[in-house]
Amino acid sequence: MTTVVKDKVAEYLEASLGKPVDLAPLPDDTPLNTLGMDSLLTISVLVTLLEDAGVDLGEHADSLVTPSTLGDLYAIAERFLGAPEEPEEQTVAAADPGGSREQSAQLAHYQAKLAYETDSADLRDALESGQDLVVVDGRSSEAYAAEHIAGAISIPHRSISQESLAGLSKASLYVAYCDGIGCNASTKTAIKLATAGFRVKELIGGLDWWKRDGYPTEGHAAGQGHAHQVHHAACGCAG
Known part of the structure; x- marks a missing residue:
């Protein structure tokens, strides 16, 4: 070392x-x-x-x-x-001539996507049906104040600690989001929530796709500009 x-x-x-x-x-x-x-x-x-x-x-x-x-x-x-990793050896395709191993891997991959991700339409349906879930905005407090998904709570990912999570029920499903596909604050938020024992999904497309689908937002910049335009306050993913 x-x-x-x-x-x-x-x-x-x-x-x-x-x-x-x-x-x-x-x-x-x-x-x-x-x-x-x-x-x-x-x-x-x-x-x-x-x-x-x-x-x-x-x-x-x-x-x-x-x-x-x-x-x-x-x-x-x-x-x-340290030093860069050496590339791993390529798996020989002939080792699985029937393709069953590859098919199993594909199935596991897509099942995991549905288990750990959700989209705007499914989230909206879940909220309207009264499912026990909490929408978490993992961006900075400034970005949240400007515009956020209606009803979401603000927990900037860099601020997550035992204290900031105190009082949150682990019975609920938590859906983490950030600005969109160019931001990974939702992934960092999901990692920290999952590490703390919460059930978590990540909203694909984040606030951007939520707005593109015409769903409601709140904040002092909500409703400004085009429906698909996301407000960027400094760096929302900075937390």
Whole structure:
């Protein structure tokens, strides 16, 4: 493990805990919770590290398993802040001549999309039918104030903590959204909510597609301009 990687990990931990952290004397198997890191703080550090490294969170979803020790966190930092990964060997198509393995993978993929994603029409129908769900705007408070889905609550993804989630029922289904396909605040919000034990879906197309479908919004900029135009206050995904 390089000194650079250890120093970067220390920086992330210090920023999260709000105090200096001396990792030098600590072995790699030191549990993160002994440093004062709960699961939400840990996932926040992980997401920030991956974001700073320019990592596509969807492409590297396997990296989002919450680390439990310093060694786990070092390994993730080394993976993305260290040397580039070697390309994986291509699977030989002939190994599955019947195509059944590929078909199973496709089926699992599309089932997962429906299990973890929803669209504007389905969300609107669920709200109108009185289903127990909560719509969560993971963008900045400024972007939320400008315009948001009617009835949505504001929980900027960077502010998510045990305190900000206190009082929310885990019996409800939470639907996270952001500006649209050019913003990943909904994905980060969904990750943190799921890590905290909530059931979550992500709204595909976000606020942009919700408005394109003609569904109601609230906020001081609601209704301005074309129906498909999304208001951008600074960077809504910045949280």
